[in-house]
Amino acid sequence: MVIEPGWGATVESWEPIAQALATDTTVVTYDRPGYRTSDRARDRRTPDDVARDLQGVLDAVGVDGPLVLVGHSAGGLYARAFAARYGERVAGLVLVDTAYEGQWRMLARHLPLRARLEQRVLTPVGIALSRRKPGGIDPRTLLRELRGWMRLAPSARLEPGALGSRPLALLTRTPGDLLTNELDGAGTAAPAAWRCWHGFHQELARLSDDSRHVVAERSGHDMHLDEPSLVVTTIRDVLRSARTGSRLEADRA
Numbered sequence: 001m002v003i004e005p006g007w008g009a010t011v012e013s014w015e016p017i018a019q020a021l022a023t024d025t026t027v028v029t030y031d032r033p034g035y036r037t038s039d040r041a042r043d044r045r046t047p048d049d050v051a052r053d054l055q056g057v058l059d060a061v062g063v064d065g066p067l068v069l070v071g072h073s074a075g076g077l078y079a080r081a082f083a084a085r086y087g088e089r090v091a092g093l094v095l096v097d098t099a100y101e102g103q104w105r106m107l108a109r110h111l112p113l114r115a116r117l118e119q120r121v122l123t124p125v126g127i128a129l130s131r132r133k134p135g136g137i138d139p140r141t142l143l144r145e146l147r148g149w150m151r152l153a154p155s156a157r158l159e160p161g162a163l164g165s166r167p168l169a170l171l172t173r174t175p176g177d178l179l180t181n182e183l184d185g186a187g188t189a190a191p192a193a194w195r196c197w198h199g200f201h202q203e204l205a206r207l208s209d210d211s212r213h214v215v216a217e218r219s220g221h222d223m224h225l226d227e228p229s230l231v232v233t234t235i236r237d238v239l240r241s242a243r244t245g246s247r248l249e250a251d252r253a
Helices: 011-021 047-061 074-085 103-108 113-129 139-150 191-207 228-244
Strands: 002-004 067-072 090-096 168-172 211-215
Touching: 002 011, 002 047, 002 074, 011 228, 047 074, 047 139, 067 074, 067 228, 074 090, 074 139, 090 191, 090 228, 103 191, 168 191, 168 228, 191 211, 211 228
Parallel strands: 002 067, 067 090, 090 168, 168 211
Antiparallel strands: none
């Protein structure tokens, strides 16, 4: 199993889950270029760049068997990019509140001006002006990843059915939480934005004819911190399905 953390997150936040799953399978965690002690990234940091990096990591540590990929947020983009390039290696996929190609443009239709400015202008400018390494992450790498992610067109990286019958699980945050700054004028989560987000994940569920889509009841975006038991159980179910050929339970989204 390989864990691909989200944008701006290191493997440290996933360590408890990795330890819990280490009794079930070999767990590979790594920090992408520019994160903590890894060398600074010098490419454009597109999902394809990250997928090639991951393949290099697996080659370096001698992991050559089938994989279950776990991708959180932008890590879900990277996991799907890996599946698109190295599909023969992927035995199952778990997407934890995953990001989606072109999401910035589509979500912006449902968000107030303040939230759109935060996403498109204030966050990139703040990173560019930073002289520190937040969380041990190189700001230039963060900015390259963010730009590579924001420039993605709203087109599918994998076509519906691309995973065949390989198990696929998607976890979506609670309807009461979208992103910290995605609020309407009353200070509550914008429901139209959440419905759009949920729709992204419903579409991704079509990648496999053996998929499960669950809306978490008590989790925001960082589901591995808010509701780790749900994440661990879901990953274990996908591992079991990949090993035995048994199907996942029906959708609960």
